[in-house]
Amino acid sequence: MFKIMLIEDDETLFGEIKERFQQWSYDVYGITDFNKVFGEFTNVKPDLVVIDIQLPKYDGFHWCRMIRSHSNVPIIFLSSRDHPTDIVMSMQLGADDYVQKPFHFDVLIAKIQAVLRRVYDYNTEAISLRTWCGATIDYEKNTVTSEKGTIELTKNELFILKLLVEQKNKIVSREALIKSLWEDDRFISDNTLTVNVNRLRKKLEALSLDTMVETKVGQGYVAIEEG
Incomplete structure (x- = not known):
C-alpha cells in the first residue's frame, strides 16, 4: 500500500x-x-x-x-x-x-x-485475477471466464475493463479513461475509446455481461455489479 x-x-x-x-x-x-x-x-x-x-x-x-x-x-x-x-x-x-x-x-x-x-515501476496488473459478476478476469492471460465460457480481450479492452471494474458501480469519465490509457502509453483518442468500449461489450455479450457495462451519457461508463 x-x-x-x-x-x-x-x-x-x-x-x-x-x-x-x-x-x-x-x-x-x-x-x-x-x-x-x-x-x-x-x-x-x-x-x-x-x-x-x-x-x-x-x-x-x-x-x-x-x-x-x-x-x-x-x-x-x-x-x-x-x-x-x-x-x-x-x-x-x-x-x-x-x-x-x-x-x-x-x-x-x-x-x-x-x-x-x-x-x-509500479505494476498496475500486480493482482492477476479479479472476480466480477460471477466471472473471473485474468489480467495476465487477457481473458474473462464464466460458466458460459471464456473470451479473449485485446490489451486496450482489458485495460478499460480493469479501470471500470476497479471502480465498479461508480462512473468513470471518458476523460479519465483516455488519460489513463495515454499515461500507460496506450495512445488512444476519444473516438478510439468509443470503438474499444463497443468491441468490449460485443465480446462480453458471449458471457451475457454486455449489459453490465453501462454508458452514462455525457459522463462516462460504469461497470455494474449487483449485490
Whole structure:
C-alpha cells in the first residue's frame, strides 16, 4: 500500500480527496501542524506528496524546496492558481505534475497512478485475477471466464475493463479513461475509446455481461455489479 501525504488546509476538500484515495487502497496522511510540515513529512516518509500552493504560514513552494533538499519523493501540486509562472515554478522546484482546481477526481487518480508507476515501476496488473459478476478476469492471460465460457480481450479492452471494474458501480469519465490509457502509453483518442468500449461489450455479450457495462451519457461508463 502506497503512502500519500496530502498537504491541504481545506478540511472539506481534504476529506473528499482522502476518501477517494482510500477507495484505491492508498494510505493517506494529513498535516496536523502547518508550521511543521517538513517534520511531519520526515516522520511519515510518504511514497508521494500532493501539496497545495496556498497554505498557512509558508506556501507550498517553500515546503517543496525543503522536501526536495532531502528527498526525491514524487510531488504533485494541487492548486486553484493557474498562472503559467506557478506551473513553471513548480516544475523548476522538482514537482512531477501540476493539477489545477477544480479538478475531476478520476484525473487526479490517473496522474497519481502514472507518477507511481514511473517512479516505483509500479505494476498496475500486480493482482492477476479479479472476480466480477460471477466471472473471473485474468489480467495476465487477457481473458474473462464464466460458466458460459471464456473470451479473449485485446490489451486496450482489458485495460478499460480493469479501470471500470476497479471502480465498479461508480462512473468513470471518458476523460479519465483516455488519460489513463495515454499515461500507460496506450495512445488512444476519444473516438478510439468509443470503438474499444463497443468491441468490449460485443465480446462480453458471449458471457451475457454486455449489459453490465453501462454508458452514462455525457459522463462516462460504469461497470455494474449487483449485490
